[in-house]
Amino acid sequence: MGFNPYGSRIGGPSRTALKLFEGAVSSSAPRPTEAAAVPEPGSEKKEEPKSMGWxxxxxxxxxxxxxxxxxxYFYKARxxxxxxxxxxxxxFRRLPLYWPAGPKPAEVNSRWEAxxxxEDIKxxxxxxFVVTDLEEPKGVTRDDVLELFNELGLREEAQPAKDFLYRGEGHIxxxxxxxxxxxxxxxTLMSALRTHYGKQREVAE
Incomplete structure (x- = not known):
């Protein structure tokens, strides 16, 4: 190991440098880790699988x-x-989401029941009724119907005939x-008169 002209040593590390190097090495060295705690048997809780809700x-x-x-439908549509x-x-439009539409007013007005x-009387x-309605300028009147029923023996003195006449328009x-x-x-009047006179015949018998 030589000396420089100023009296210091050259070619080797100084003591101070050696101490710093040893301290750095000791601080960077891995330290022994603590042993991992081993769980005791039976201490672990098993997670129960969650049931699927509705x-x-x-x-x-x-x-x-x-x-x-x-x-x-994708396959059907090619x-x-x-x-x-x-x-x-x-x-979707064919699904029964709404109540079906009822009969139209014109259909209801043109519908008639026996x-x-x-069947032959009806x-x-x-x-x-159709022939008279076409011949008369004002159509079939209540008097025309009552006159026909009088000829058939269904008198207008019966209560159904009086109610039929009372429902007509006008005051007199x-x-x-x-x-x-x-x-x-x-x-409806014809059916009511037949029922009325039928009951009278049953009472008379």
């Missing part, structure tokens, strides 16, 4: 059904997304007789 189950079910329906959308809309009358009266009897009447109301 909401999740229905969600999976609806998504599965929706996927199957979409794939079916793999066209636009045509698939049209088919899905048509299928009221328990025999057809004969309907033919007479003459105007009520000249009031127009419909086919259904006339059939």
């Amino acid at each position: 909401g999740l189950f229905l969600g999976y079910l609806s998504s599965g059904i929706g996927s199957v329906v979409f794939l079916y 793999y066209s997304l636009h045509q698939t959308e049209i088919l899905l809309l048509e299928a 009221e328990g009358l025999p 057809l004969a009266f309907c033919e007479w 009897e003459e105007k009520k007789r000249l009031a127009c009447v419909g086919l259904q109301e006339s059939l």
